[in-house]
Amino acid sequence: MRRAGGNLEYDFLRYCITRFEPNDGPQAQVVGFLRNLFGDQVLTQTALKTTAVTEAGLRKQTIYEISRDQINRQTYERALESFDLVNGEIESLIRASWRRAG
8 A cells, every 4th residue: 555655644543442351361461462562542441242232233233222121221231331431432532633633
């Protein structure tokens, strides 16, 4: 791409850790490795792996669309909180980019 004159500087790209199980030691090590390797290009927030996310996927819905009465309330709220935090971080990055561009 560079030889063809393409610009490969994409400072807006970020890595998002998904289906994360914080109590899984090997997963936590991999996330630490990724953060060490890619620094602030890895989002701080993670999207947790929960049965609510799995259930939403099976129904071809997002966590925001699935009916709350189809899963355990605490599981749903934990999943929703993790996605709200990820989406909030992404929104903050977008807003910061708009201020920088304007």
